Amino acid sequence: MIKLRSKRFCRGSFKHGGKGSDKAGTCGGLSEIKWELRPGGMLVQKRESEDSVGELITVRVSTLSQYHDISIEATSTFGELKMVLSLVSGLEPREQRLLFKGKEREDNEYLHMVGVRDKDKVFLLEDPAIKERKLHGLAGGTPCCTISV
Template sequence: MMRMRELTSVKEKNNELEVRPGGMLVQKRDPDEALNRIPPPTIRVRVKYGSIYQEMIINSTATFGELKKMLSGPTGLHHEDQKIIYKDKERASKTFLDVVGVKDRSKMVLLDDPVSREKRYVEARRNAKIAKAAKAVSDIGLEVDRLAGQVSALELVISKGGKVADETMSNLIELLMNQLLKLDEIKVDGPYGDVNQQKKLQVEKVQKFVETLDVLKIKNTKRNRVNNGVTTAPNRHQSGRSVEKFAPIAAASQQREVSSKNTSRGVVVTTQWETFDSLPTIIQAPPSTSTSTSITGETKQHNFNWDLLLK
């Protein structure tokens, strides 16, 4: 018997519950509930703004924020710049009318809030600045993507062994550095993560492309040096052969010049050395005469008798 009661209660609960499309288990809705529901009554409130009364018809379960939006048209005040006083108290925008006792033909006072207006102006300027910064970062991102295509093309050419002018790579690096300077000029104060994150991503992307170009420039320069060395090698080989070919002639002419110089000085230098005996032959000197011939035979030396001078 108890088991039957439990099953009956579970069936009743299952009939009262239903599963929503999101997977949440909630109480089952009556399909005729919307037709049988009685709409809340509408009330008429009088709102004084300056010396003018505004009579507004509004739902009794509405909020003061909805009433402020309805008053924006006839009063010309922004709903965030309005302050509604009911029963000598300022009412928040999220407060319901029926909760605080607003009834048909209730009276309220509408005031202009300069502090709220100033906050709204500051917030509007800040939002405009953020929007401008976001647009600038987006434009720079498009330009960086365009330059990235050129970097990829240069990388492909160099990887296949092609040559690229250093001036082309230097100009591309300069364009990327200009975009980096533009990103640095964009200043966004405050916790605006979206704009700052996009700016940081663009800076990292530009730095990566500049580093890639620096590496490609070094590879390109080394390859050009190697190619220049290979083309000039045969010329150096031929010049070496020519030097070897004409070396004996140059040596002979140089030897003639040295021999002519030494002959003019009275000394002849040759590379053929004469051989001498180990002990030279001793030759006795001839008897002294009044005159004698010098070794060279060019000058004569007189021998004076010094005894006559002493007398």
Template structure:
């Protein structure tokens, strides 16, 4: 007696004479061909969605995803689409799943519930993004102020290097203003790219403070030299 080989054969896209026909969805996913349509033209179906004690009727493309359904429901139920979960036949459906592939048909009933966990995650992400934007703006404001102070550093440097003299109090005040910018930078809590921008500004301010310390020494030396020349004048 001959033994017959058993096993499963791969699905054939496009059908043929087999009863199980298959098709390719966007993104390359191969799924069983829909049985709720007679052509490739998507159907518009009406589904009833219950939220609390209220029913909402939605007209939607039968090939839409549950995520698209959530967005359509958002305004009607007063929930952000990321804060809700949709149940069909007592089973929660992923936002990326398609209505027709899960068996949703015309006049099917679904249930929407609030998802506290997703809501908390979204609010945390929103607060985090707001904090990042605030920190980024603060660093930008400080950078603008440091640009202004850098101009004064450059002016003092030009005068002293050419043999001139600057009032010491002006140098001290400029150092204090730069140190205040360092304190503002230290108060900023940041991560990632914003943290890197803060670090760059800190290094920049420190460089100007160090330059002013050198200028203070040169400036005070010139004062001593001037006093010596006055004493030795015949």
């Protein structure tokens, strides 16, 4: 078994042992980065709070004309967010496109894994292909009146 010794890594630049570091576990007022070993053997930066996974977060979902504040678990997927949005927006989940940080997100992506936190913004667009099909379906339907000459 390998024993890991903890080393102090600080965000930002500082002079080792000089004025930038102090004995309180911070580096020039910046917090120390803590590490944890995951069950698969991967060394990763420790989460800020252990109870952050599974907690309710509020996501502001904006459309072109309005916004909705949705409370959802941080461990939910974008597909689950679409299902909740279908109740307030009137769009079916397959008609929705969700963008976060400028990228369209897939239904199976988890909110907390892509970095969605409390009070973050997600943009909702109607899928243009489905929107066009709706318009053609309405325009290509039976005529409302007939003209005979």
